[in-house]
Amino acid sequence: MDEQEKKTLEQKAGEITGNITDKAKKIYQTVEDGAENGYKTVENAVTERYKTVENSVTEGYKTVENTVVDGYKTVENTVVDGFNKIADKFVDTFLTRDGETTEQAKKRLAEEQKAREEKIKKS
Numbered sequence: 001m002d003e004q005e006k007k008t009l010e011q012k013a014g015e016i017t018g019n020i021t022d023k024a025k026k027i028y029q030t031v032e033d034g035a036e037n038g039y040k041t042v043e044n045a046v047t048e049r050y051k052t053v054e055n056s057v058t059e060g061y062k063t064v065e066n067t068v069v070d071g072y073k074t075v076e077n078t079v080v081d082g083f084n085k086i087a088d089k090f091v092d093t094f095l096t097r098d099g100e101t102t103e104q105a106k107k108r109l110a111e112e113q114k115a116r117e118e119k120i121k122k123s
Contacts, residue, residue, distance in 0.1 A: 001009075088102050096105040 091105050091109070092102045095109060096102060097108075100108070
């Protein structure tokens, strides 16, 4: 083999090696891009699922909170209404004067209490 044939063969070997290297780089880049896209797809799916769970928990918490608050308000109103009925009945039975309504008696009693407190302050 002469020097010219040797150079030609080396040149062809270099071209083949360059082509193989270029193809390997393209394959590597394709695999790398696929892995990155796959990671982003999984990341987005996990993030969306997390948001869904977070929203469900928040909604559930708000439902429980509203139920408890509404229940408390119902109990509170029932107790206050019951107390007011008992107080009105007591005032009507024991503290009203002839022809006086319960509301008038309550007003009179409040004024009498205020007068007593002011008298105590002056003493």
